[in-house]
């Protein structure tokens with residue numbers, strides 16, 4: 212039997228994933244995610260788009276400088292400025308990669324770029340050549356390849372390889388392709404491009420029709436050697452191919468694909484939780500592999516079957532994807548070491564300060580709730596990871612009165628540095644609306660609530676409420692996360708965590724403006 216082919220896993224959570232509205236991460240968060248991707252053992256980390264902003268550049272440069280064990284890639288359009296900036300950002304990596312892209316489909320050529328086919332080939336070749344002057348690991352993506360005429364696609368790919376591209380990535384930019392079509396495109400390139408043996412063929416599928424994983428698998432079956440994907444499938448619009456799904460599909464059905472990856476699958480759930488915590492993008496309960504219900508058997512007949520023989524209803528084991536075997540219960544008397552140990556088993560790496568803060572919250576919770584489950588601890592850690600260190604505004608206290616036949620009223624007190632600010636209001640559309648208005652008044656920010664949800668972190672009537680909120684400010688989305696056994700308090704914490712992200716960004720922008728003016 213032949214050895215299984217090892218598929219290169221190219222993670223773009225920090226680039227395409229971060230393009231999900233409201234999913235932007237600060238430098239600390241990007242470094243935490245990058246470290247988790249290293250622990251997961253992905254082959255390539257696309258760390259960002261360095262020309263996009265000074266923050267993006269800084270993050271890619273830092274990740275390239277400190278992370279070891281994976282290739283670090285920076286994205287660039289086919290322009291000198293972009294490519295030079297990408298190189299500046301990745302050059303300190305152990306194994307740097309520059310990823311250049313240029314749209315090739317007729318729609319993009321005509322309406323976006325207003326360029327002829329010849330001009331596209333010329334620009335692609337110039338871009339790849341410039342990048343290849345810097346390093347020997349160059350990826351080229353003909354953007355919207357899945358809607359590009361086949362003859363032209365072959366021509367562009369051949370020219371890009373000739374100019375020095377070592378990976379050719381085929382993006383289904385708008386998630387339009389069907390699995391057979393994706394497989395046909397890969398076969399076509401493998402059969403028709405004369406120098407294709409000098410490059411690795413890759414795919415990058417978007418999920419607009421829910422086919423990103425299926426399309427990527429079809430491409431692998433047809434001979435693609437690299438898959439681009441993101442944790443939890445986050446990304447532009449409906450997102451990208453989900454890393455955890457493609458990796459587990461290849462592993463579980465190695466009989467079909469004959470492929471492996473280097474990914475440490477036991478890190479899938481912890482990495483998913485970390486990404487969900489830092490981005491505020493919650494994973495749906497029934498999400499394959501990493502959803503809360505992915506391994507929960509509800510029907511009696513299934514439970515009975517699994518107890519008799521696990522494989523009757525389970526095709527993968529929960530431990531293989533990093534779900535702890537049992538839900539350990541902590542309580543009032545559990546110490547910091549027990550908490551640290553369980554956090555580690557749940558897959559979280561916490562710094563000393565993060566652990567101190569989570570322990571403080573844990574102690575408060577243990578006074579209110581007898582048994583603290585993994586879900587409770589995860590919720591506290593997620594709250595901490597979602598930027599708790601940026602707390603410019605903190606909740607000092609609140610009093611809310613509401614009745615079915617009365618006007619709600621709220622008195623809210625916030626801490627802003629050493630200053631205490633209070634606001635009393637009545638009316639509004641219920642207590643949360645009123646509290647939101649009070650936060651606006653106190654912070655002086657004009658906020659629009661785009662989404663608001665509360666769910667329980669565990670089970671039982673004393674379960675903690677986990678509130679998430681999406682706030683639009685100045686045309687941009689910010690997410691907030693708050694946890695408490697009191698759902699009003701959880702909601703207030705969520706609003707403030709989004710406000711603190713806004714405040715941190717405003718601070719960073721004014722510091723950058725001040726530095727630029729010097």
Ligand code: KIV
Pocket residue numbers: 227312352354355380382383384385415417
């Ligand atoms: O979806 C896309 O086409 C991309 C490219 C930059 C690879 O993200």
Ligand code: ZN
Pocket residue numbers: 227382384415417447
């Ligand atoms: Zn994309």
